[in-house]
Amino acid sequence: xxxxxxxxxxxQRPTPQTLLGPGDDCALMRxxxxxxxxxxxxxxxxxxxxxxxxxxxxxxxxxxxxxLSDLAAMGARARWVLLALSLPTADEIWLTAFSAxxxxxxxxxxxxxxxxxxxxxxxxxxxxxxxxxxxxVPAGEALRRDAARAGDDxxxxxxxGLAALGLKHLQGEVVLxxxxxxxxxxxxxxxTPRLALGAMLRPLAHAAIDISDGLVADVGHIARGSGLMxxxxxxxxxxxxxxxERAPALEALLAGGDDYxxxxxxxxxxxxxxxxxxxxxxxxxxxxxxxxxxxxxxRVQILDPEGKIVPWTIEGYDxxxxxxx
Amino acid sequence: xxxxxxxxxxxQRPTPQTLLGPGDDCALMRxxxxxxxxxxxxxxxxxxxxxxxxxxxxxxxxxxxxxLSDLAAMGARARWVLLALSLPTADEIWLTAFSAxxxxxxxxxxxxxxxxxxxxxxxxxxxxxxxxxxxxVPAGEALRRDAARAGDDxxxxxxxGLAALGLKHLQGEVVLxxxxxxxxxxxxxxxTPRLALGAMLRPLAHAAIDISDGLVADVGHIARGSGLMxxxxxxxxxxxxxxxERAPALEALLAGGDDYxxxxxxxxxxxxxxxxxxxxxxxxxxxxxxxxxxxxxxRVQILDPEGKIVPWTIEGYDxxxxxxx
Numbered sequence: 001x002x003x004x005x006x007x008x009x010x011x012q013r014p015t016p017q018t019l020l021g022p023g024d025d026c027a028l029m030r031x032x033x034x035x036x037x038x039x040x041x042x043x044x045x046x047x048x049x050x051x052x053x054x055x056x057x058x059x060x061x062x063x064x065x066x067x068l069s070d071l072a073a074m075g076a077r078a079r080w081v082l083l084a085l086s087l088p089t090a091d092e093i094w095l096t097a098f099s100a101x102x103x104x105x106x107x108x109x110x111x112x113x114x115x116x117x118x119x120x121x122x123x124x125x126x127x128x129x130x131x132x133x134x135x136x137v138p139a140g141e142a143l144r145r146d147a148a149r150a151g152d153d154x155x156x157x158x159x160x161g162l163a164a165l166g167l168k169h170l171q172g173e174v175v176l177x178x179x180x181x182x183x184x185x186x187x188x189x190x191x192t193p194r195l196a197l198g199a200m201l202r203p204l205a206h207a208a209i210d211i212s213d214g215l216v217a218d219v220g221h222i223a224r225g226s227g228l229m230x231x232x233x234x235x236x237x238x239x240x241x242x243x244x245e246r247a248p249a250l251e252a253l254l255a256g257g258d259d260y261x262x263x264x265x266x267x268x269x270x271x272x273x274x275x276x277x278x279x280x281x282x283x284x285x286x287x288x289x290x291x292x293x294x295x296x297x298x299r300v301q302i303l304d305p306e307g308k309i310v311p312w313t314i315e316g317y318d319x320x321x322x323x324x325x
Numbered sequence: 326x327x328x329x330x331x332x333x334x335x336x337q338r339p340t341p342q343t344l345l346g347p348g349d350d351c352a353l354m355r356x357x358x359x360x361x362x363x364x365x366x367x368x369x370x371x372x373x374x375x376x377x378x379x380x381x382x383x384x385x386x387x388x389x390x391x392x393l394s395d396l397a398a399m400g401a402r403a404r405w406v407l408l409a410l411s412l413p414t415a416d417e418i419w420l421t422a423f424s425a426x427x428x429x430x431x432x433x434x435x436x437x438x439x440x441x442x443x444x445x446x447x448x449x450x451x452x453x454x455x456x457x458x459x460x461x462v463p464a465g466e467a468l469r470r471d472a473a474r475a476g477d478d479x480x481x482x483x484x485x486g487l488a489a490l491g492l493k494h495l496q497g498e499v500v501l502x503x504x505x506x507x508x509x510x511x512x513x514x515x516x517t518p519r520l521a522l523g524a525m526l527r528p529l530a531h532a533a534i535d536i537s538d539g540l541v542a543d544v545g546h547i548a549r550g551s552g553l554m555x556x557x558x559x560x561x562x563x564x565x566x567x568x569x570e571r572a573p574a575l576e577a578l579l580a581g582g583d584d585y586x587x588x589x590x591x592x593x594x595x596x597x598x599x600x601x602x603x604x605x606x607x608x609x610x611x612x613x614x615x616x617x618x619x620x621x622x623x624r625v626q627i628l629d630p631e632g633k634i635v636p637w638t639i640e641g642y643d644x645x646x647x648x649x650x
């Protein structure tokens with residue numbers, strides 16, 4: 001099967017919200033009046049970003065989900081996606097499962113695949129996926145990481161840390177009891193992009209980011225971007241899961257990547273409105289700290305109940321420091 | 326050096342035409358009123374799309390140029406680009422040269438790099454580059470490959486076939502005399518995206534495509550997309566270069582990819598206007614054939630001066646049939 005047949009067969013679906021979908025030199029789209037275009041690209045490499053034996057259906061889902069998460073973190077609506085793959089072989093079973101997972105993630109969020117590129121790898125090459133997600137956000141309303149204000153609460157969505165525990169389990173570093181194992185592995189393999197949350201946060205939050213590299217590392221981007229100290233209060237963090245030791249669970253929560261939850265800041269007056277958002281989405285929102293003015297270098301501090309600084313050194317996942325998987 | 330420092334150091338330049346450049350979850354851009362957004366993604370893998378020992382400055386140029394060529398083929402104006410790389414090592418000399426080449430191509434076309442992603446490869450992995458180019462085209466005016474009309478002339482820009490000869494030379498399959506060698510290698514390594522031509526063709530041409538997979542293969546896309554027979558007249562092709570045998574030179578012209586010239590169709594009334602475009606751009610435009618209605622399967626036919634069909638089987642470059650480099 002040639003490259004063009006592959007694209008037609010596995011990656012061509014109707015694109016009613018697109019002027020011109022896959023098959024030409026470019027896709028053509030109309031950005032609605034009054035909207036800004038939001039764009040993000042991610043490259044996923046087997047052995048670095050996912051385990052080589054990842055189920056292709058899960059991989060298809062996750063490949064799209066992690067990029068939609070970037071749109072969610074800006075408060076954008078997801079609209080279009082371009083997908084480029086390089087494959088070791090044109091394996092039809094793999095392609096069927098991968099594309100099913102990809103479109104399973106695209107469908108509920110009404111995202112249309114508008115462009116693609118498929119390449120055969122050099123022998124022994126690592127499967128590589130590149131996704132570019134495009135979305136729309138009302139002009140001037142995007143949630144940037146440099147817009148936190150002193151006095152803001154610091155919030156965190158969902159179930160952070162579970163994905164990292166799932167990875168530790170798959171790598172044999174911890175042993176998780178059921179049903180925690182299943183939950184953690186599911187969070188790792190099929191994260192939910194928080195698009196609904198991001199959209200509802202636009203009028204309420206000041207700054208937002210998605211937790212892809214780890215809570216402390218990503219909140220650090222908000223702190224440095226906004227010139228503020230981010231204070232995470234240890235006793236306000238979500239309770240650690242039962243059935244696993246405290247040390248790896250806390251490390252997973254503070255430094256584990258791959259959760260794709262949102263961290264955001266909002267003025268304290270928004271607490272009731274955020275409680276309503278949590279109820280409406282049936283998604284926990286944890287108020288884990290605050291943003292404070294600082295005369296020293298902006299960064300993240302973790303404080304114990306007495307306000308003392310808890311030493312914390314693991315700064316999260318960095319591809320050039322540690323390629324752990 | 327960590328991932329974020331790498332991006333800041335090598336891939337962050339001023340982006341005055343962008344609302345929010347690199348550094349947040351997404352870039353933010355404003356598409357001008359009355360314009361459609363054009364988008365294209367390409368994945369380039371070492372050993373497949375370029376020779377592993379390619380000079381990094383040339384590679385930086387070409388990585389961007391091939392994607393801008395897709396915008397040119399739609400008649401779009403290039404605006405923004407996202408770049409994702411996976412690198413075997415964070416080699417500063419390589420990164421300096423690569424980014425210099427990339428921005429050398431971006432600058433004359435006023436393209437802004439708005440997003441990036443840098444990943445360390447698994448050991449032994451092939452250097453992989455993914456570019457997504459974004460452009461603007463006036464609503465309804467894009468040059469699509471399905472819009473050729475029966476009776477149109479078929480045109481070809483520039484110096485097609487030279488890049489493929491340059492590759493054959495580097496692979497030891499032909500020996501090119503100077504200065505042809507230098508010209509062909511330069512065409513291979515630093516192609517010029519025909520953005521100025523594409524923009525000038527918008528009011529004149531019906532259909533267009535860029536020649537990335539080979540003349541016959543790419544004109545075939547116009548033929549099939551438009552439901553017409555494309556007739557290439559052998560005696561109207563550009564003259565083959567001196568100093569190289571006819572067979573490999575003709576094969577390079579008809580089936581060689583990597584030229585990134587434009588093939589397009591236009592009504593015969595446009596011949597004088599197209600002659601003016603050629604003069605203004607100082608770029609040859611070759612009228613190489615015509616588009617004809619057909620009751621058989623739409624495809625490309627090559628005709629000799631008596632109108633007889635010349636047998637031709639090589640259909641151009643397909644990554645899943647032959648990974649030759």
